[in-house]
Amino acid sequence: MAELKAKDKSKEKFYQALLQMKADGVDYRATTVQQIASYAGLSRQTFYRHYQDKDEIIASRVHEFKLNALHRFRLTANLDAQAMIGFLIAYWNDHREFFALIEWAELREVLIDNIAFMQREVMKMNNVVHLNEAYITNTYAGATYMFLRTFLEEDSQSRNVQTLTELFLKMTNNYNLLFK
Numbered sequence: 001m002a003e004l005k006a007k008d009k010s011k012e013k014f015y016q017a018l019l020q021m022k023a024d025g026v027d028y029r030a031t032t033v034q035q036i037a038s039y040a041g042l043s044r045q046t047f048y049r050h051y052q053d054k055d056e057i058i059a060s061r062v063h064e065f066k067l068n069a070l071h072r073f074r075l076t077a078n079l080d081a082q083a084m085i086g087f088l089i090a091y092w093n094d095h096r097e098f099f100a101l102i103e104w105a106e107l108r109e110v111l112i113d114n115i116a117f118m119q120r121e122v123m124k125m126n127n128v129v130h131l132n133e134a135y136i137t138n139t140y141a142g143a144t145y146m147f148l149r150t151f152l153e154e155d156s157q158s159r160n161v162q163t164l165t166e167l168f169l170k171m172t173n174n175y176n177l178l179f180k
Contacts, residue, residue, distance in 0.1 A: 011050055013040040014057050018101060028054075028105045058101055059110045065091070065098075066114040070121055081175035084122065085144075086165045088115075092148050093161060099152050108145060116141035122178050136177045143172055 017039035021031060036054055037044045051057055072087065073079050092099050102111050119137040123129070130136055147168050169175065 007050065010040075010042060010046055011057075011060075013042055014047065014050065015061065016040070018054075018057055018105075019097060022101060022104045055105065055107060055110075058105050058107050061098065062102065062107075062110050062114050066118055070118055073118075073122060074125065079122065079125065081169055081179055082165055084178075085168050085175065086161060088144065089148070089151065089164050089168070090161050092152060096152055099148065103149070103153075108149075112138075112141045112145045115144050119178055126179050128178065128180060130177060140172065140175060140178065144168075147171075 014036060017036050018028075020039055021036070022028070026035070031054060033047050033054060034044055036057075037047045040047075051060070069087065069091070073084060076083055102108060116137040119140055120133065123133065123137070147164075151164055
C-alpha cells in the first residue's frame with residue numbers, strides 16, 4: 001500500500017511540474033522528459049516507471065476523469081442530458097487549471113476522444129443504438145469540447161452552470177440521440 005502512495009506522489013509531482021512549466025511560459029512541445037523530471041525533483045528513470053512519454057501525464061488524468069465520470073453516471077438514477085452536461089460543466093469549471101493544461105499541451109483530441117467514449121457508454125446504459133453512433137458521439141463530443149472551451153476561456157464570468165447547461169442542451173437538441 002505504501003508503494004502505491006509513493007507512486008501516486010511521484011505522478012502528482014510530474015503533474016505539478018507541468019503546471020509550473022506552463023506558468024513559467026515553457027513551450028510544451030519543446031519540453032523534454034529531463035526538464036519535466038527536473039521541475040518535479042525526480043529522475044528520468046522515475047518518469048519512465050510511470051509514463052512512456054510526456055503526453056501520458058495529461059492523457060492518464062483525462063482517462064481517470066472519464067472513468068470517474070462514468071462511475072458517477074452509472075450511480076445516477078435516471079441519468080438524463082441535463083445531469084450529464086451539468087456535471088461536465090461543473091467539473092471543468094472546478095478544474096480550469098487541468099483544462100488549461102490540456103490546451104497548453106495541444107491534447108484536446110485526447111479529451112474529445114474520451115468524451116466520445118463516455119457518450120457511447122451512456123448510449124449503452126440507456127439501451128440506445130444508432131447506425132451512425134460514431135458520427136453522433138464524435139459530433140457531440142466535439143460540440144461539448146468547444147462549448148467548454150468557450151466557457152472556460154472566453155465567457156466564464158457571465159453565466160452560471162445551470163444557465164450554461166440549458167444553453168448547451170438547447171443548442172444540441174438535448175443530446176437527444178444519446179438518450180433515445
